[in-house]
Amino acid sequence: MATQAKRRRVAGPVGGGDADPDPVAGFLSWCGQVGLELSPKVAVSRQGTVAGYGMVARESVQPGELLFAVPRAALLSQHTCSIGGLLERERGALQSQSGWVPLLLALLHELQAPASPWSPYFALWPELGRLEHPMFWPEEERRRLLQGTGVPEAVEKDLANIRSEYYSIVLPFMEAHPDLFSPRVRSLELYRQLVALVMAYSICFFVCGGVDLNLHTISENCLRMVATQPIPKGHEIFNTYGQMANWQLIHMYGFVEPYPDNTDDTADIQMVTVREAALQGTKAEAERLLLYERWDFLCKLEMVGEEGAFVIGREEVLTEEELTSTLKVLCMPAEEFREFKEKDGWGDNKREEDSLTITNIPNLKASWKQLLRDSVLLTLQTYATDLKSEQDLLSNKEVYTKLSWREQQALQVRYGQKMILHQLLELTS
Template identity: 80%
Template sequence: MATEAKRRRVAEPVGGSDADADPDPDPDPVAGFLSWCRQVGLELSPKVAVSRQGTVAGYGMVARESVRPGELLFAVPRAALLSQHTCSIGGLLERERGALQSQSGWVPLLLALLHELQAPASPWSPYFALWPELGRLEHPMFWPEEERRRLLQGTGVPEAVEKDLANIRSEYYSIVLPFMETHPDLFSPRVRSLELYRQLVALVMAYSICFFVVFFPIQSEVCLYRTLIGTKSKMWVGVSSIPVLNCTHLEDLLKRELIFMGLAREGPSPSFSLPPQNCLRMVATQPIPKGHEIFNTYGQMANWQLIHMYGFVEPYPDNTDDTADIQMVTVREAALQGTKAKAERLLLYERWDFLCKLEMVGEEGAFVIGREEILTEEELTTTLKVLCMSPEEFREFKDQDGWGDNKREEDSLTITNIPKLRASWRQLLRDSVLLTLQNYATDLKSEQDLLGNKEVYTKLSWREQQALQVRYGQKMILHQLLELTS
């Protein structure tokens, strides 16, 4: 495993205009990082500071003075970005690009990180000094399996994590480790570790002190943008986010809205652009008062997604984007409960197969229910309609290949319109919700009692608190559906 750079808590904010610090046998990692930023030509506004003070968690960026919309926060030259193209083995990774292809598309960048982490003279060493302790990442993939299943049963997280772990393990042993063993002069034994690889995947996927890294394949190149943050809160937008970033096609990504750049829930949000001078610029999108931390947003993500990808959640009811899933096969199972004869069950499976043909359902799909809207309204509407049709209606519908639909206003599947749905639709939806609630190990009342008793809640471990918030948010949405379908 890569060794950790020695860290010391930052006593005061450090801004972009501060003079270089005197040599120190135990240098401040932020000062060292900012000194490196100046060396590589990174432009940091004198109106902002990188600090631990005044931040939600870990290192952050704080406004030293009021910032107006459109003002530059920082600009980073392309050459300062750490990617498979800019690292010291970029030529080798390019030549071996074909052998390094994987489902995730992350292998070249992760190999670049593995190499630079153990390279004694890596240009990005000051950046690595700001990384969190990799052994303390709080993504559920690092929880013991028993704890993960016990705390997150029914939320969908354990299943997602199991897929991640299987994919990471397969990718590491089939591609990454053979490549490192083929080039032992470039990768020391201490970085040839599945555990370290998992930690880097989690960091790149979404955490910590951060860097932006979303990989999006365009013309076989891995591009990015995802923001991450220091510990357990919405991401911060600090310059230490920037080095790991391949922005070859970032401008195109921005234009195509393949990255979320909305307003952060917790504070002012900046935006990115890639101007002609070949550097990445971040500017404020709204006024930022003096002393406020500067945030970006992860986008519209439910709590189960936040804990899965980033290792934290928003406490109820703060996450207005929270959702609950009803597995598509659960609706089929609920419909099967209402069948008596074999012929009825066969007809139901025929309807299900037709829905699959229409690409409305799938064996691993889910209907996504938000607090104020149904995000998969078309899919759920069509599924309820088809599964509740009479045999004659279904034959006519099938003969018209699903196009013979005269949608009635009372069949509109919005949250507010659910009580007006046909009785058969409401009953099927209700039965599906009841089956979904059976997947959880505890009921809503138990969760409410825990959240309502501050003394008991504060004694829970951090993981128990986070998992409780995920479960409770989902159950509140599902119980709202029960009330609407009663």
Template identity: 60%
Template sequence: MATAAKRPRVEGASGGGDDPLPAFLDWCRRVGLELSPKVSVSREGTVSGYGMVALEDVQRGELLFVVPRAVLLSQETTGIRSLLEKEHRALQSQSGWVPLLLALLYEYLAEDSPWKCYFSLWPPLSSLQHPMFCFQEPLEEEEDEKEPNPPMMVPAADILNHVADHNANLEYSPEYLRMVATQPIHKGQEIFNTYGQMANWQLLHMYGFAEPYPGNTDDTADIQMATVRAAALQGATTEAERRLICERWDFLCQLEMVGEEGAFVIGREEVLTEEELSATLKVLCMPAKDFRELKEQDGWEEDDGEDSLTLTNKTIPKLKASWKTLLLNSTLLTLQAYATDFKSEQELLCNKAARAQLSWREEQALQVRYGQKQILHQLLELTSS
């Protein structure tokens, strides 16, 4: 729970002073939330706010802490559980988070809430920089067709900060949730969980922060599908060519490969929407005769050779010249849509004095933009070779 602002200490809590941490740790002991003696909750040595730090070397697979299910805060454990069950139909939503949000509001305001010491570590609800991290228990493989499990709050687990290269992971069992080290952690290192494979723009949108470049190996950049169409039309020299491109685009829409609001997602090492982008490049760049045959046949035929290459950093330079040209022009159009240029932001990232003048939100937005532009410039190099 990365933030500098915290709720005032719990009255009567042990430890005295304004630090709510002693009361929280005492609460953990009372409710059976067991922390390993090798770890410590601290604000020192963490990337932001409260976090967890290794007091000794930790080996891969070691247990960091155990959270009994009775300690979890959810629509099943809140004091208004019966009311939420009674109003179940009225509280239904696509996300399934409405009952949890109501439970959080009730318990946060209740003077006798069992989670009061837990709440003392939270930022004020008026702070929007770092939203709370809610966990959602994964379904078993055979349950994938069912609705997702409702979200829940996991004390201690949500203290851990996030990085893409995390060193701990939450495991689920019928009676407990266990945080386990996924790689060796040296004494003094921070223990990081993962909030999921998220690009920086997703982290900023959902959790209020971006991982500084180049830390987020899950970062992505979008090329709007409509931008690829614009790049293709840009290369048309006659009205007949423009009509043919529009016809090909309509065909891709019918195949549900593209859409007016869609985007192709480019990762650091590969294209994440590979099928859609490959189909788009193929259809927009193929000879007119091949396009007519494609429209007449049922479905797609398996391709060999160049058309069947996966779209990775190693294979993109091997694409047909027409494919690379269209992808390059689409990337250039995408970069032109940014209000700032890549070089100036690169210089700003290297200038500590200038960055110190940025607000928190400006710094996070800079990290998002720079990471995206870095991926797009890498794509320019790949398609220029």
């Protein structure tokens, strides 16, 4: 990932009302009250940060130095909130696919509790109504800007799951305890906002994000943040999101890294797209039936699935075993496939020339390269625009700066993916 986060974040009061004139002072006072230890070498500030509130190094910090330590009792969770006992007793009824229902109920309760111990922490939250995750974009805009990237499909699944979880578990629980949840927090929209906030900020106590500069470790009594890299004086301190592609960053956090900063960026080739590309080469019905037989066999080996994807990075194929097996089975002669199937795939030794490292792709069998190339071409057809159009936008700074923030973020996602796919085209030509 890049060494500088690029996310736009907006801080403000939660749920409306007047903002604290000095929320940082209130937050720091609260830190002292709950025993949160903050290194004198760092400061919580809006000055010198990417956006919103962040942590800035007052002095240079060395790897291993403590940045802050939070007592377990000060961590906001379903175990420490004021209704923790109730949530524990009802744990069985609150089980869900996400596993987040108890935590989200804790947040919903504390947000509307006038005397919540975490009110000074909430004062540093971004405005919930201005979160930039694609789930809050209008559907038409999301599909228009992110078509082909995989984000619209991921968001639709999220929205369906959130809606189902809210109406089947969360709302009935709140209605069963009207003394604990005021009507103003019984809202699907607020619940969606909190889901997004938990996705983006659940491991942070400060509005931070981006690169691998610090590490959180949890002991029995507290959470400790220590520096893992030297941090120069005046630099903002970030918490890592891990190795994530741009489509994952915008989906989960609402921002991306501009090309070519995100070295962990990837492009997906849907597994069924490879099947579709292979079907293009069949002429007779018998060939089609044999290809489906091969596909079913790959499904049995758990190498492919109807909703799976082959993941391609800039320098490696992250799903090398799956893609290698798929190309091999779909391209091998019919008699060889029969023998391979009888052995249930066993006894097949991987040859060095079949390695799907990026550098070895030009050395693959011609049939493999052709199928991979056809699959890439089909994948590129799923985007609404071509690579040249993206390049023209990015190279013209005057035009690029006139794009909306969402248009810029989506452009970076599309462009990064297409660059990887076009690299594959060159390697398979």
